[in-house]
Structure formats: structure tokens, C-alpha cells
Amino acid sequence: MWSFRHWRRRRILARSAVSKGEWRRAEESLPLLESLTDDERHRLREWATLFLHEKSLEGVQGLTIDGDAARRIALQACLPILHLDFDWLRGWTSVVIYPDAFVVDHEEMDSAGVVHRVREARSGESWDRGPLIISAADVDAGRQRDAYNVILHEIAHKLDALNGVADGFPPLHGDMQPEAWTRAFTRAFEDINQRLDAGQETLLDPYAAEAPEEFFAVATETFFEVPERLAEAYPDVFEQLARFYRVWSLKRS
Incomplete structure (x- = not known):
């Protein structure tokens, strides 16, 4: 059945300027995509295209995100929803990317009930209804197939929070x-x-x-x-x- 959402998505995909060669180059740099079928690769490229259209990728502290890096991020971010729907990534619009691990301030309560203010270095963070924050250095480290992938980790938090809090x-x-x-x-x-x-x-x-x-x-x-x-x-x-x-x-x- 026709729907505005479906029509809009097809329009975005039809106007995409990313070539198959550019997608292939990004995919070949990500070992975790090696086992995908041709149909799965096609769908993942579509989800990643929508991701790049609807999410803003913002480098901070002088970091510039080029096209190849953006496509690698989008492909990994969309892998968990490959067999779901793009709407699973709803509710947030930006990816903030630091060059390296970043420091956050937060509060922790100890066993005695005393609240302490803590400064902590992190490679990624996901805010409820807010941006997804990642470290470019950890994104690069995650290109090895070794169970460490900051993008998958933070996307999991986004999916987890869809019914309230993570x-x-x-x-x-x-x-x-x-x-x-x-x-x-x-x-x-x-x-x-x-x-x-x-x-x-x-x-x-x-x-x-x-x-x-x-x-x-x-x-x-x-x-x-x-x-x-x-x-x-x-x-x-x-x-x-x-x-x-x-x-x-x-x-x-």
C-alpha cells in the first residue's frame, strides 16, 4: 500500500549520489560485513543512505568526517536494524564524533549513600532522545573483528531505550x-x-x-x-x- 513514508524513502534513495563503488570500498573495510548476502548488502546500503540523510554527523575538536568515514559509520549503525525497519532508529538526529576518548562528568552514589562527582573517559555515549556520541579512534579500532565495536554498542543502547530508558x-x-x-x-x-x-x-x-x-x-x-x-x-x-x-x-x- 502507498504511504508518504515509503514514497519519501524511495525518493531519498533515488536521489542518492553515492556510487556502488563507494559503498563497496566502505564495506570492504569492515570485516563484520563479509558474510552478508547480496540482498542484505543492498538493504544495508539503503538503510545507510537514509541514515546519512536523516542524521547529522558532527566532528568536534577540529575533526573532519569525510565521505568514506561517514559511510563506514552509517553501515555499522544500520547493521543491527538490517532485518527490522529504519524506524527503529527514530527519536534522535545527530552523531557527535570526538577524535579520541572524551571526558564526561557524572554523579555516582556509594554504598553509604554519599553522592560523588566523577570525571570519566569514555569511547561512546548514548543520551535518551539525544545524540549518539562516539570516538573516532574507537571507531577505527572497531574495524577489527574482535567483539569490540563502539557503534554497535551505542546503537544497542538506542534500541534498548525505545520503550523508556535503557x-x-x-x-x-x-x-x-x-x-x-x-x-x-x-x-x-x-x-x-x-x-x-x-x-x-x-x-x-x-x-x-x-x-x-x-x-x-x-x-x-x-x-x-x-x-x-x-x-x-x-x-x-x-x-x-x-x-x-x-x-x-x-x-x-
Whole structure:
């Protein structure tokens, strides 16, 4: 059926000046896209085109974002929604890019109830209804297929917050069971914390133990970057993410 939204998207795509060669160059620099089919690559390019049209990429502290860098960012930002819809990236309009890790001020409460003001260096940050903030240095580091990807991490927070605040429980599809999601993620979150408390190594980045929302974001990074690692560590979480992202082709081993 005809809709203004569909018509507008087709109009944007038809007017795109990005050539297939330019998209191919960006894709070839991103190993996590190697397993995509031709149809998936075509759809990802469309989502990335809409991303570049609707989101502003703003370099700060003298950083300039050229076309190749913008396309790499857009492709990675749209990978989690490849089998969903572009509307999953609604509610925010800008990507702020620092040259390197940036410092933020925030408040933390200790076990005694005392609030402390903390300065902390970060590689990425996602504000509710606000910009997505990333570090160019960490974006470049994420081009290695090693389960570290600041763009995937922060996009996961954006998806997580669509039903309120980021808490590790994003809006699930109608054919998913909230109880199964809660059970899988709760067990995995408790397990990684227990392992870290015991001084054991973990297959997921230890940052996943910080909070449920961070576990979801780290699990998302791992799911797309090295899915076999997540499937080995937490097969139930892998299954839930496959259902959520509608991705069934990733290798489990």
C-alpha cells in the first residue's frame, strides 16, 4: 500500500549520489560485513543512505568526517536494524564524533549513600532522545573483528531505550516471550558477575557486568562481531538476540 513514508524513502534513495563503488570500498573495510548476502548488502546500503540523510554527523575538536568515514559509520549503525525497519532508529538526529576518548562528568552514589562527582573517559555515549556520541579512534579500532565495536554498542543502547530508558529490556517483537528474554539475560548477567568475582576470565568483555543495559550492549557487539563466542558463552542469550534482530544466518560455531 502507498504511504508518504515509503514514497519519501524511495525518493531519498533515488536521489542518492553515492556510487556502488563507494559503498563497496566502505564495506570492504569492515570485516563484520563479509558474510552478508547480496540482498542484505543492498538493504544495508539503503538503510545507510537514509541514515546519512536523516542524521547529522558532527566532528568536534577540529575533526573532519569525510565521505568514506561517514559511510563506514552509517553501515555499522544500520547493521543491527538490517532485518527490522529504519524506524527503529527514530527519536534522535545527530552523531557527535570526538577524535579520541572524551571526558564526561557524572554523579555516582556509594554504598553509604554519599553522592560523588566523577570525571570519566569514555569511547561512546548514548543520551535518551539525544545524540549518539562516539570516538573516532574507537571507531577505527572497531574495524577489527574482535567483539569490540563502539557503534554497535551505542546503537544497542538506542534500541534498548525505545520503550523508556535503557535497562537491558528493549521492545520485543510480538512473537517473543518476555519471560524467556528475562530468564536468559538474568542468568547470563549473574554468571558473568560470579565469574569476575571469582577472578575467572570471561568470553564477553567484563564491561558487560556493569549493569543489565551494558550486558545487552556488549552482547550485541559480540553477536554481530564474533557470534560463535556468544553462542559458546551464553547460547540462550544468542537465541534471544537472533530473534530480536531477526538474524538467523550467523554462525554459532
